[in-house]
Amino acid sequence: MSEIAPHTKSDTASVIEGNASPEAAKLGDKIRCDACPVMCYVKPGMTGACDRYANIDGRIVRTDPHLLLDRTLTAGGAVVPFGNAAAWDGTLIDPERHFVTAIGAGTTYPDYKPAPFIVSAKIDGTDMVTIVTEGIFSYCGVKVKIDTDRHLGNETSMVRAKGEAVGHVTTGEYGSQMLSLGGVHHLTGGSKKEGRVTCETLLDLCNGKPVELTVDEGASVTVQAGQPPIVNGATEERMRVGCGSATIGMFAKQWFGKVDEVVVVDDHITGVLSEHQAGRYLGATDTGIRIKGRRSTPGRYFQVAAPGTGWGGTDITDPLTILEPFDPKRARPGLTMLMVSTTGEQFGFYRLDDTLHPIEEELPDELRVSVERIKENCEPALCSVLFMGGAGGSLRAGVTDNPVRLTRSVKDALTRVTCGGAPAYIWPGGGITMMVDVTRVPENGFGYVPTPALVAPIEFTMRLEDYAALGGHLDRVQKIETLARADETSGGEIVMAGRHAVAPHDDNPWPTGTVR
Numbered sequence: 001m002s003e004i005a006p007h008t009k010s011d012t013a014s015v016i017e018g019n020a021s022p023e024a025a026k027l028g029d030k031i032r033c034d035a036c037p038v039m040c041y042v043k044p045g046m047t048g049a050c051d052r053y054a055n056i057d058g059r060i061v062r063t064d065p066h067l068l069l070d071r072t073l074t075a076g077g078a079v080v081p082f083g084n085a086a087a088w089d090g091t092l093i094d095p096e097r098h099f100v101t102a103i104g105a106g107t108t109y110p111d112y113k114p115a116p117f118i119v120s121a122k123i124d125g126t127d128m129v130t131i132v133t134e135g136i137f138s139y140c141g142v143k144v145k146i147d148t149d150r151h152l153g154n155e156t157s158m159v160r161a162k163g164e165a166v167g168h169v170t171t172g173e174y175g176s177q178m179l180s181l182g183g184v185h186h187l188t189g190g191s192k193k194e195g196r197v198t199c200e201t202l203l204d205l206c207n208g209k210p211v212e213l214t215v216d217e218g219a220s221v222t223v224q225a226g227q228p229p230i231v232n233g234a235t236e237e238r239m240r241v242g243c244g245s246a247t248i249g250m251f252a253k254q255w256f257g258k259v260d261e262v263v264v265v266d267d268h269i270t271g272v273l274s275e276h277q278a279g280r281y282l283g284a285t286d287t288g289i290r291i292k293g294r295r296s297t298p299g300r301y302f303q304v305a306a307p308g309t310g311w312g313g314t315d316i317t318d319p320l321t322i323l324e325p326f327d328p329k330r331a332r333p334g335l336t337m338l339m340v341s342t343t344g345e346q347f348g349f350y351r352l353d354d355t356l357h358p359i360e361e362e363l364p365d366e367l368r369v370s371v372e373r374i375k376e377n378c379e380p381a382l383c384s385v386l387f388m389g390g391a392g393g394s395l396r397a398g399v400t401d402n403p404v405r406l407t408r409s410v411k412d413a414l415t416r417v418t419c420g421g422a423p424a425y426i427w428p429g430g431g432i433t434m435m436v437d438v439t440r441v442p443e444n445g446f447g448y449v450p451t452p453a454l455v456a457p458i459e460f461t462m463r464l465e466d467y468a469a470l471g472g473h474l475d476r477v478q479k480i481e482t483l484a485r486a487d488e489t490s491g492g493e494i495v496m497a498g499r500h501a502v503a504p505h506d507d508n509p510w511p512t513g514t515v516r
């Protein structure tokens with residue numbers, strides 16, 4: 001447990017109903033927090049095991065302020081920093097202007113108790129309701145997309161943080177390597193340390209912090225949502241323009257007539273201009289080039305080398321190693337050849353000597369332009385982190401007495417799911433399995449509990465009449481306008497550390513669906 005930071009004590013603390021049974025709530029001067037199954041007894045002035053709740057003046061306080069989105073504020077950038085939140089001044093909350101997020105709202109446990117806030121608002125003449133809670137996700141993980149051609153490790157290889165297995169390498173996609181981290185088997189199915197490190201890794205990634213990962217028999221990579229990956233200590237700058245074949249297709253016209261042959265070296269599909277459909281279409285003639293690897297279709301070769309961190313995601317540093325000797329019947333001395341990687345970062349220009357050996361020469365200016373054009377067309381390499389969690393379990397009971405109706409309502413698109421105001425993609429099939437781009441969630445919107453599990457904000461917004469139809473906790477609905485006076489409410493046991501307003505993310509649609 002750690003000392004609570006002075007700023008977390010609020011002048012405008014608001015009270016929500018707590019869950020502790022009065023007879024079990026205290027142990028000497030310690031108070032029991034029952035916002036999760038850990039049930040910490042928290043000493044005065046200290047926080048519980050997750051740092052989300054503290055004992056202040058004999059009451060359990062949610063230490064982070066409750067966040068509202070205020071559409072009249074502008075973020076001045078895509079990311080919404082938590083630290084830029086403006087303390088709520090106590091004025092009435094305007095339903096057209098504000099959205100109540102689940103960040104800092106607290107969790108009710110066990111789940112049959114209603115969610116911490118169920119607020120109604122008239123939006124464009126329609127009575128709407130938003131149910132918010134900080135959900136505890138034992139069944140969650142992140143999907144990571146790393147824009148790099150460099151070989152991070154073989155598919156299914158273990159990914160580790162601090163030496164613990166936290167996930168695995170999945171597929172290589174178009175210029176990106178995908179990782180799957182977390183999930184119930186790492187969170188709860190391994191050793192205690194594995195679960196703790198997995199939870200810490202997921203939390204840092206979801207809150208936009210850098211995480212150092214290593215792949216068994218592969219690379220080390222620093223991953224931070226929205227930032228370039230750092231592979232084996234080198235910052236990746238560019239995501240490749242396309243595979244080798246696509247690169248030939250894109251730039252064939254700019255090469256034709258200026259060089260006899262072009263080879264775009266790529267671990268996935270290496271392209272060869274003279275054989276490729278694009279070259280043939282332009283009238284390129286046979287050069288006698290012979291490429292190692294497996295020919296897929298004309299001008300497209302697989303497995304020209306082993307995967308690695310060299311040219312085009314292969315292990316080579318000298319591109320000539322992927323060539324067999326030129327065919328003497330078709331090649332000729334003086335023939336010119338450009339070899340280039342899919343990002344344009346590596347290139348070489350060659351001319352065949354009298355023995356048909358390629359000899360490197362300086363790249364002519366007219367070809368330099370095309371290499372620069374490849375680089376120009378590469379997008380910045382980034383890491384993308386999507387939080388993925390199943391909300392189809394018991395937290396639904398905080399919304400309705402009949403949980404499956406919430407699932408059906410989400411599937412029928414009557415209920416919108418957001419995560420700190422960010423749009424959530426809901427997977428087809430059973431349950432409410434959501435996926436969210438963590439960079440669209442206000443900073444530090446995620447938390448954890450040491451069960452171990454991640455705590456993620458989740459809001460369900462629907463029409464009030466639909467909420468009634470699905471068996472919602474109508475007796476707990478309060479008008480959004482009354483929330484600003486919540487600090488005047490008394491009788492509860494869990495206290496909130498005030499309210500703050502932040503700008504919504506520039507790219508997020510307004511969560512209640514009205515035009516911004």
Ligand code: SF4
Pocket residue numbers: 033034035036037038039040047048049050051052053449450
């Ligand atoms: S871990 Fe956090 S939420 Fe759980 S009981 Fe302890 S203080 Fe409360």
